Amino acid sequence: MNIIFQFTIFLILFSQIVIAQDENPDTKVREPKTTKSSVDTTITYKANSIKYFIDEQKTYLIGNAQVKYKGTTLTAHKITVDWENDLVFAEGKLDTVYSKEDSTKFYIELVGKPKFRDGAQTMEGEHLTYNIKTKRGKISKGKTKIEESFYHGQDIAKSEDNTLFIKQGDFTTCELDTPHYYFRAPKLKMLYKDKVIARPVYLHFKEVPVAALPFAVIPTNTERRSGIIPPSYAETTDTGRELRELGIYIAPDEYFDLWAISTFKEKSGFEADWKFNYKRRYDLDGLLYGNFSERGSNPFEKTRFWSIGWRHNENVRQKGKINIDLYFSKNNPIRELSPNLEDRLASQKTTSKASYEDYLTRDTKFRILYENEKNFSGSDLTQERTKFPQLTASYKSNPISFLAEKTTNYSDGVKTSETETLPSISTSFKDYSLTYNANKSTTFTEGEKTKVVRSNFPKVTFSKTNIYLFGSPKAVEGVVVERPWYKDIRISGNNFTFERYKSSEIDTLTTFWEDEVHKGAGYSSSLQVSPKLSYFSITPSFSYNATFVEKYQEGTLIQNDAGEDSVQVDFVDGFKVRQTFSTSLRVNTKLYGTRNVGFWSIQQLRHVVDPSITYTYAPDFSENSWGNFQEVKNENGEVVGRVDKFGGNKTGIVGATSTSKTRRLDFGLGNKFQMKYWSGDSLSRTEKKADLFDLNLSSSYNFEADSLRLSDLQSTLTARPFPNFNTTIKTTHTFYAFNSKKYLFETDKTKIANLTDLDLDLSFTLKGGNEAEINAPVVAETEKSESDLFGITPTQLHDKSGNLALRNDSIDNLRVPWKLKSSVSWGMDRPARTGGKFTKTSQMSVDLAAQPTTNWTFSYVAAYDLVKRIIRSHEFNFVRTLHKWKLGFRWVPYGLNAGYFLKIGLDSPQLKDLKIQTHEGDSIGEPF
Numbered sequence: 001m002n003i004i005f006q007f008t009i010f011l012i013l014f015s016q017i018v019i020a021q022d023e024n025p026d027t028k029v030r031e032p033k034t035t036k037s038s039v040d041t042t043i044t045y046k047a048n049s050i051k052y053f054i055d056e057q058k059t060y061l062i063g064n065a066q067v068k069y070k071g072t073t074l075t076a077h078k079i080t081v082d083w084e085n086d087l088v089f090a091e092g093k094l095d096t097v098y099s100k101e102d103s104t105k106f107y108i109e110l111v112g113k114p115k116f117r118d119g120a121q122t123m124e125g126e127h128l129t130y131n132i133k134t135k136r137g138k139i140s141k142g143k144t145k146i147e148e149s150f151y152h153g154q155d156i157a158k159s160e161d162n163t164l165f166i167k168q169g170d171f172t173t174c175e176l177d178t179p180h181y182y183f184r185a186p187k188l189k190m191l192y193k194d195k196v197i198a199r200p201v202y203l204h205f206k207e208v209p210v211a212a213l214p215f216a217v218i219p220t221n222t223e224r225r226s227g228i229i230p231p232s233y234a235e236t237t238d239t240g241r242e243l244r245e246l247g248i249y250i251a252p253d254e255y256f257d258l259w260a261i262s263t264f265k266e267k268s269g270f271e272a273d274w275k276f277n278y279k280r281r282y283d284l285d286g287l288l289y290g291n292f293s294e295r296g297s298n299p300f301e302k303t304r305f306w307s308i309g310w311r312h313n314e315n316v317r318q319k320g321k322i323n324i325d326l327y328f329s330k331n332n333p334i335r336e337l338s339p340n341l342e343d344r345l346a347s348q349k350t351t352s353k354a355s356y357e358d359y360l361t362r363d364t365k366f367r368i369l370y371e372n373e374k375n376f377s378g379s380d381l382t383q384e385r386t387k388f389p390q391l392t393a394s395y396k397s398n399p400i401s402f403l404a405e406k407t408t409n410y411s412d413g414v415k416t417s418e419t420e421t422l423p424s425i426s427t428s429f430k431d432y433s434l435t436y437n438a439n440k441s442t443t444f445t446e447g448e449k450t451k452v453v454r455s456n457f458p459k460v461t462f463s464k465t466n467i468y469l470f471g472s473p474k475a476v477e478g479v480v481v482e483r484p485w486y487k488d489i490r491i492s493g494n495n496f497t498f499e500r501y502k503s504s505e506i507d508t509l510t511t512f513w514e515d516e517v518h519k520g521a522g523y524s525s526s527l528q529v530s531p532k533l534s535y536f537s538i539t540p541s542f543s544y545n546a547t548f549v550e551k552y553q554e555g556t557l558i559q560n561d562a563g564e565d566s567v568q569v570d571f572v573d574g575f576k577v578r579q580t581f582s583t584s585l586r587v588n589t590k591l592y593g594t595r596n597v598g599f600w601s602i603q604q605l606r607h608v609v610d611p612s613i614t615y616t617y618a619p620d621f622s623e624n625s626w627g628n629f630q631e632v633k634n635e636n637g638e639v640v641g642r643v644d645k646f647g648g649n650k651t652g653i654v655g656a657t658s659t660s661k662t663r664r665l666d667f668g669l670g671n672k673f674q675m676k677y678w679s680g681d682s683l684s685r686t687e688k689k690a691d692l693f694d695l696n697l698s699s700s701y702n703f704e705a706d707s708l709r710l711s712d713l714q715s716t717l718t719a720r721p722f723p724n725f726n727t728t729i730k731t732t733h734t735f736y737a738f739n740s741k742k743y744l745f746e747t748d749k750t751k752i753a754n755l756t757d758l759d760l761d762l763s764f765t766l767k768g769g770n771e772a773e774i775n776a777p778v779v780a781e782t783e784k785s786e787s788d789l790f791g792i793t794p795t796q797l798h799d800k801s802g803n804l805a806l807r808n809d810s811i812d813n814l815r816v817p818w819k820l821k822s823s824v825s826w827g828m829d830r831p832a833r834t835g836g837k838f839t840k841t842s843q844m845s846v847d848l849a850a851q852p853t854t855n856w857t858f859s860y861v862a863a864y865d866l867v868k869r870i871i872r873s874h875e876f877n878f879v880r881t882l883h884k885w886k887l888g889f890r891w892v893p894y895g896l897n898a899g900y901f902l903k904i905g906l907d908s909p910q911l912k913d914l915k916i917q918t919h920e921g922d923s924i925g926e927p928f
Contacts (some may be wrong), residue, residue, distance in 0.1 A: 013214055017327070019367045020442065026363075027094075029060055031588075036239045038793045041100065041701060043067065043068070043069045043081075043132070044067070044069075045059070045061055045065070045066060045067040045068070045069040045079070045081070046064075046065075046066050046067040047061035047062055047063055047066070047079070048062065048064050048065075049061075049062040049063055050062075052476070054291070054780075056271045057082070057083040057084040057298055058080060058081065058082055058083065058790070059081040059083070060078070060079075060080055061078065061079040061080075061081070062077070062078050063077065063078075064077075064112075065077065065078060065079040065090075066079075067079055067081065067088060069132050070120045071118060072116070072117065072132075072135075073116075073117045074088060074090055074115070074116050074117075074128070074130065074329070075114070075115045076090035076091060076092060076112055076113065076114040076115070076128070077088070077091065077092045077093045077111065077112025077113075078091050078092075078093065078112070079114075079220055079358075080556050083502040084567075086131055086133040086134075087129065087130070087131055087132075088130045088132055089127075089128070089129055090114035090116075090127070090129075090130075090592075091114060091126070091127050091128070091444060092109075092110045092111055092112040092113040092114065092126060092127040093110070093111060093112055094109070094110055095108070095109060095110075095111045096108060097109040097111070101812060110126060111448075113125065113126060113824070114126075114127065114128035114139065115266045115275065116128060116130065116137065116139070118135070118158075118162065121144065121162060122809075123137075123139050123142055123143070123144040123156060123158070124139075124142065124143045124144065124146055125139035125140055125141050125142035125143060125156065125480070126139075126140050126141045126144075127139065127140045127141075127665075128140075128533075130158075131507075134160050135158070135159075135160045136158060136159055136160055136710065137157070137158040137262070138156065138157045138158070139155070139156045139158075140154070140155055141153075141154065142155070142156035142166075144156065144164065146913075149171060149172070149173050149908075150172050150173065150174070150175060150179070150735060151164070151166060151169060151170070151171055151188070151190065151196075151845065152169065152170040152172075152179075152182070153166035153167055153168060153169040153170070153188070154167050154168040154169075155167045155168075158220070159870075163189065163190065163191055163622075164189070164190040164325075165188075165189055165190075166187075166188040166189070166190065167186070167187070167188075168184070168186060168766055169184070169185055169187075169188030169198065170182040170183065170184050170508070171183045171184075171185075171188070171196060171198070171218070171913065172884070173507030173884045173906065173908045174883055174884045179451055180205065180206065180882070180883045180884070180885075181204060181205050181206075181883075181884070181885065182203075182204050183198070183201050183202070183203055183204070183216070183217075184201070184202045184204055184209075184803070184842070185198035185199060185200065185201050185202070186199075186200070186304070187199060187805075189896030194219075194515050195217055195218060195219050196216075196217070196218040196219075197215070197216075197217055197313065198215065198216050198218070199214065199215040199216075199455075200212060200213060200214050200215060201213045201214075201216040218911070224249075224251045224257060224870070225249075225251055226248075226249060226251050226252070227248075227249055227356060228247075228248055228687075229245065229246065229247035229248075229249055229261055230246070231243050231244055231245055231246035231249060232244045232245060232917070234599050235834060239266065239267050239268045240265065240266030240267040240268075241265075241266045242263060242264065242265050242266065243263065243264045244263045245261045245262075245263060246261065246262055246263070246264075246758055247259070247260050247262060248260055251574075252780040254651075255278060255279060255280060256277060256279070257276075257277050257554045258274070258276050258277075259274065259275045259276075259277075260272070260273070260274035260275075261273055267557075268294065268295050268302075269293070269294030269295060269302065270292075270293075270294050271291075271292065271293040271294070272289050272291070272292045272293075273289075273290070273291050274289065274290050274291075275287060275288070275289045276288040276289070282315065282620030283314065283315055284312070284313060284314040286310070286311055286312040286313065286314050287309075287310070287311045287312075288308075288309070288310050289308070289309050289310075289790070290306070290308040290309070290312075291306060291307045291308075292304075292305070292306040292308070293305050298721070299830050300726070301753065302626075303331060304331075305329070305330070305331045306329070306330055307327065307328060307329035307330070308328050308329075309325070309326060309327040309328070310325070310326045310327075311323075311324065311325050311326075312323070312324040312325075315448055316358075317358060318540070319358060319359045320356065320357065320358035320359075321356070321357050321358070322354075322355070322356050323353070323354065323355045323357075324353070324354050325351070325352075325353040325358075326351070326352050326353075326355075327349075327350065327351040327352075328348070328349070328350045328351075328875060329348065330348045330349075331346070331347045331348075337632045342455065345466075347375065347376065347377060348373045348375070348376035349373070349374070349375050349376070350372075350373070351371075351372070351373045351374075352371070352372045352373075353369070353370070353371045353372075354369070354370045354371075354372075354849045354893025355367060355368065355369040355370070363395055363396045364393065364394070364395050365393065365394050366391065366392065366393035366394075367391070367392045367393070368389055368390065368391045368392040369387065369388075369389070369391075370386075370388040370389070370390070371384045371385075371386065371387040372384070372385070372387075372388075373385045373386075373389070373391070376742075376779070380410065380412065380413045381410050381413065382409070382410055382411075383407065383408065383409050383410065384407070384408045384410075385405070385406070385407045385408075386405070386406045386407075387403070387404070387405045387406075388404060388406070389402065389403075389404055389423070390402070390403050390405075391403075398427065398428060398429050399427065399428060400425070400426070400427040401424075401425065401426050401427070401428075402423060402424070402425050402910040403421065403423070403424050403437075404421060404422060404423045404424070405419075405420070405421040406418070406419070406420045407419045407420075408848075414444075414616070415444050415448060416443070416444055417441070417442065417443050418442040418444070419439070419440070419441045419442075419446065419702065420440045420441070420442075421437070421438075421439050422437070422438035422440060422457065423438070424436060424438065425437075431464060431465035431466060432462075432463070432464050432465075433461075433464075434460075434461070434462050434925050435460070435461045435462075436458060436459070436460050437458070438455065438456060438457040438458050438459060439455065439456050439457075439459075439460050440453065440454070440455035440456075440457070441453075441454050441455070442454075450505070450506070450507050450508050451504070451505070452503070452504070452505050452506075453502075453504045453505075453506065454501075454503045454504075454650075455501070455502050455503075455505070456499055456500065456501050456502075456651070456652070456787055457502065458496065458498075458499075458500060459497070459498070459499040459500075460498045461496070461497045462495075462496045463493075463494060463495045463496070464494045465492065465493075465494075466490045466491070466492050466676035467490060467491040467492075467494060468487070468488075468490045469488070469489045469490065469491070470486060470487040470489065471487065473487075478887075480754070481805075483854070485529065485530075485531035485532065486529070486531070488529055488530065488563070489527070489528075489529040490527075490528055490529070491525050491526070491527055491528075492526055492528055493524060493525055493526050494523075494524075494525045495522075495523065495524045495525070496521075496522075496523050496553075497521060497522045497523075497653055498519075498520070498521045498522075499519070499521070499651045499652060499653050500517070500518070500519050500520075500651075501516070501517070501518040501519075501649075501650040502516070502517050502518075503515045503516040503517075503649045503650065504846040506560065516571070518549065518550070518551050518571075518648060518649055518650050519549070519550045519651075520547060520548060520549045520649065520653040520654055521547070521548040521653065522545070522546065522547045522548070522606045522653040522654075523544075523545070523546045524543070524544065524545045524546075525543070525544055526541060526542065526543040527540075527541065527542040527543075528541055535588055535590075536585070536588070536589045537588050537589065537591050538586070538587050539586040539587075539588075540583070540584070540585050541583065541585075541586075542581065542582075542583045543581060543582045543583070544579070544580075544581045545576070545579070545581065546577060546579045546580075547577070547578045547582045547646065547653050547654045548575070548576070548577050549575070549576050549578075549646065549649055549651070549654060550573065550574070550575055551572065551573055551574070551649070552571070552572060552574060552576040552645040552646050552649070553569050553570070553571060553572070553630075553643055553644065553646070553647060553649070554569070554570060554571075554572040554630060554643065554645070554647040555567040555568065555569050555630055555632040555641060555643035556568045556569075556570065556632070557633070557634060557640060565634045565640045566641070567640055567641035567643065568644055569648060569721065571648070576627055576645060576646070578621075578646050578654070578657065580618075580621050580657075580658065582616065582617065582618035582644060582662065583617050584614060584615060584616040584617070585614070585615050586612060586613070586614040586615075586764070587612065587613050587614075588610065588612035589610075589611065590608060590610050591607065591608070591609040591610075591611075591663065592608055592609075593606070593607040593608065593609075594606045595608075601677045601679070602675060602676075602677050603676045603677055603678060603687070604675070604676040605673070605674070605675055605676075606673070606674045606675070606676070607671065607672070607673055607674075608670075608671070608673075609669070609670070609671055610668075610669070610670035610671075610672070610673065611667075611668070611669050612667065612668045612669075612670075613665065613666070613667045613693060614665070614666040614667070615660060615664075615665050615666075616662055616663075616664045616665075617663055617816065618658075618662040619663035620658070620659060620660060621657050621658050621659075622642075622644070622659040623638070625746070627644050627645075628644065628645055628646060628657045629643065629644055629645065629657070630642065630643045643657055644657050645657075660704070661704050662704065662705065663702070663703035663704050664700055664701065664704075665700060665703070666698070666700040667698070667699060667700070667701075667881070668696065668697065668698040668700075669696070669697040670695075670696050670697075671692050671694065671695040671696070671697075672691065672696070673691075673692040673693050673695075674689060674690065674692060675689070675690045675692055676688070676689050676690075677689075677690065678895075688828060688901070691720065692719065692720075692721070693717060693718060693719030693727075694716075694717070694718045694719075695717050696715065696716045697713060697714070697715045697717070698713075698714050698715075699711050699713045699714065700711065707741045708736060708741060710735050710736075710743075712732050712733060712734050712735075712832060713732070713733040713734075713735070714730075714731075714732055715726070715730070715731045715732075715733070715851075716729070716730050717729040722764075724764055724765040724766065724767075725762075725763075725764040725765075726761075726762070726763050726764070727760075727761070727762050728759075728760070728761040729758075729759070729760050729761075730757075730758070730828075731755060731757065731758050731759075732751035732755070732756050732758075732832070733754060733755055733756065734753060734754050734756050734832050734833075735753050736754075736833075736834065737754075738754065738834055738835030738836075739834055739835070747794070754835070756829060756830055756831070756832045756835075757827075757828075757829040757830075757832075758827060758829070759825070759826075759827040760787045760824075760825065760826045760827065760834035761823065761824070761825050762823065762824045762825075763821075763822065763823035764821075764822055764823075765820065765821050765822075765826075766819070766820045766822075767815030767817075767818060767819040767820070768816065768817070768818050768850075769816050769818055816848035816850060816851065816852050817851045818848070818849065818851070819848075819849050819850070820846070820847070820848050820849075821846075821847040821848075822844070822845065822846050822847070823844070823845050824842075824843075824844045824866075825841075825842065825843050825844075826840075826841070826842040827841050827842070828840045828841070828867070839869055841867060841873070842865070842866035842867045843863060843864065843865055843866060844863070844864045844866055845861075845862065845863045845864075846858045846860065846862045846863075846864075847859075847860075847861050848861075854881075855880055855881040855882070856878070856879070856880055856881075857877075857878075857879045857881075858876075858877070858878055858879075859877040860874070860875070860876055860877070861873075861874065861875055861877075862874030862875075872895075873890070873892075873895055873897075874893065875891065875892045875897075876889075876890070876891045877889070877890050877891075878890075878927070879927060879928055881907070882909060884906060885905070885906055885907060886904070886905060886906075886907045886928055887903070888901075888902070888904075888926070888928040889901070889902050889927055890924060890925065890926070890927040892921065892924065897921060898921055899919060899920045899921015899924040900919060900920055900921065900924065901917070901918075901919035901921070901924040901925065901926060901927055902917060902918050902919065902927075903915060903916070903917040903927055903928065904917070905917070906918045
């Protein structure tokens with residue numbers, strides 16, 4: 001029947017109708033539009049009941065009514081559309097609403113209130129009148145929300161530019177119908193996405209006015225905008241009274257902005273910072289910044305520091321990018337009465353960086369960098385460091401780098417030394433790597449008249465991670481491939497190195513001569529395998545090093561004027577090879593012992609023993625049989641001196657030959673104690689495992705030591721007997737008697753070792769309630785208009801009969817979430833060789849956090865010295881959430897950071913600067 005009626009209306013008003021269609025024809029109808037109306041687009045509406053009055057040119061929408069026009073949407077219980085005057089009227093209706101607490105109780109409430117949305121702007125009230133052509137409207141007892149703020153008013157009028165005029169307006173961030181606090185103004189003007197202007201302004205808590213201002217301008221634009229940055233006041237013992245961070249922010253358009261703040265300190269001086277940002281999306285961005293500060297209360301020891309910098313980033317081509325970074329700083333002591341210029345001019349520093357990166361192909365990326373840094377003392381240059389070129393590239397994630405660096409030092413403006421890292425290249429591919437580098441160092445005397453130049457050119461290193469002697473293992477995804485143990489024999493750490501060293505001395509006034517030229521090469525590797533024989537795991541290891549030189553040292557017997565024999569060392573041309581090695585063998589196994597228990601819920605106890613022994617050997621390569629040393633003898637066959645043939649070589653490959661022999665036995669004993677137990681009741685119990693504690697012992701025996709061959713016994717016990725409880729005990733024992741090289745059991749038959757060090761650490765964590773609730777955001781109580789400090793309303797304290805009672809959810813609310821972390825450390829130690837009295841140390845720390853009520857949080861942190869019986873540090877923190885406000889108090893009773901900080905402020909980014917705070921102390925941070 002409804003469709004037939006709509007079709008009849010369509011035939012009558014064919015020339016005057018704008019058709020609006022929807023998938024639901026029962027609730028979407030065609031809108032009549034007279035030729036006198038100025039509406040120029042489709043209006044869509046729907047409702048439970050729609051009535052047309054063609055003669056009056058009015059449409060009545062009743063029940064869940066909605067009207068959409070361009071970007072605006074209006075919903076209400078009843079909407080009347082006056083087509084002739086382009087007006088829309090909306091209103092709610094009074095209805096019976098039953099109480100959620102008691103279904104037998106009810107009250108009368110206005111439901112279906114008009115809600116109007118225009119873009120991001122929303123208004124709500126009792127009655128609404130709106131002109132759909134001029135976009136002007138008025139709503140009585142209205143409420144609107146912008147960002148996170150709410151505005152209430154007796155009458156709210158809207159202009160065509162979205163400006164709102166509110167009579168008897170209230171502003172708040174509290175979302176309740178009866179807000180806890182609000183700012184009230186007889187006249188209030190809201191500029192959409194700009195600001196709110198009110199005069200005068202009264203701050204109310206509930207209905208009680210507590211403060212007043214002649215006017216207020218509140219920004220509502222979350223985007224950047226120009227304005228004054230309000231300062232904060234502080235007072236400290238060192239700097240006196242302070243006015244902190246007073247500044248200005250200027251943002252004329254979307255491409256750049258300026259930010260500048262300053263701090264005034266009564267005793268020390270003035271500080272300022274500024275930043276100038278600019279940006280063009282997808283093209284470039286940059287920053288100009290600066291800083292100035294004056295510090296020190298003594299006028300003869302004040303310092304001034306200032307700096308200026310510039311950073312610029314710009315995109316070029318399709319994927320290219322240019323980066324520029326310039327910086328200059330100066331730190332100047334103010335000694336205005338000193339006649340010495342150096343006392344008035346201090347250090348300066350300049351830094352310049354520039355880089356360019358781009359993609360040559362899809363898989364090839366490169367970056368080139370230039371960097372220069374200069375340091376001055378007064379007006380004299382002391383050091384200059386330059387990095388150029390620095391080129392890094394990658395091809396399919398394989399990196400290649402090409403680097404060069406130069407550092408020059410000066411004294412009194414004269415060059416003294418210079419170090420250069422000549423262009424070097426490094427790259428890697430899979431398990432191969434190649435490095436080519438060179439460096440040169442120059443020392444100057446008397447300016448540049450004489451200089452000594454030393455260089456390593458070139459130095460090449462080639463490496464391969466692993467070489468498997470019987471074929472590399474093949475990776476099969478999801479499948480473990482079993483291989484015989486000998487196929488895992490591999491040579492790792494394969495490094496091949498070649499180096500050339502040159503030392504020259506140049507006298508620019510006389511001559512030039514070459515002093516030394518050396519060449520060397522080296523190879524190092526290690527053979528590794530881990531076979532398992534029966535119950536034992538055996539891990540042999542063999543490390544090998546070989547060095548090759550084309551010059552070596554040789555000693556010649558000479559006599560001085562007194563006829564005493566001595567050795568003169570010179571370099572001799574000739575090829576020499578030095579080969580060194582070391583080897584080790586580790587054997588370990590695991591022993592298991594179990595015992596069935598069968599009482600309580602304990603099912604079984606297990607003890608795992610992990611003994612290991614490692615033997616390490618390396619010979620003394622200075623012995624004559626190895627040929628690395630030369631013995632120089634006199635005519636009587638007496639040895640005058642021994643010369644290391646490789647010790648005087650200037651390359652980094654060779655170095656001095658080892659003159660010590662290694663024969664050492666390391667042994668360890670690991671113990672793990674575990675438990676298997678039942679968890680749950682007898683019908684649904686499950687088997688679980690737990691580690692009770694670990695005990696590890698270790699020591700070693702040095703066969704080559706002349707005395708005290710047996711090292712100290714190290715032991716570590718770690719245990720977790722209860723959940724959230726950890727215990728660690730570490731001890732050190734010596735097997736020798738104090739002030740003696742004899743074993744302890746030789747002097748005291750009742751002892752085998754002396755305790756020299758003991759450390760005990762206990763830590764535990766306890767928690768109750770719901771730990772996750774601590775510092776959790778407070779959910780707005782939309783149904784509780786009044787509550788006491790514990791967040792419980794009077795209705796929660798009585799049942800339906802009026803008897804005093806607590807519902808289950810009230811009991812849950814009284815559960816206090818808390819968490820306690822505590823640790824105790826205790827130790828004592830004494831010299832291992834001489835003994836004596838123990839020196840004891842002990843400390844206890846506590847970290848307690850709790851939320852006794854919905855809105856209160858509390859924390860306490862402290863450290864106590866148990867030996868000296870003094871509190872090292874402690875502080876209290878209290879935070880009270882007052883719905884949209886916060887109160888915080890931080891207190892440090894005494895110590896270096898003694899003081900307090902009290903702050904009351906709005907918990908809103910928009911009004912974060914609206915706060916009251918006071919504090920005492922130099923290093924007290926804000927409580928929130």
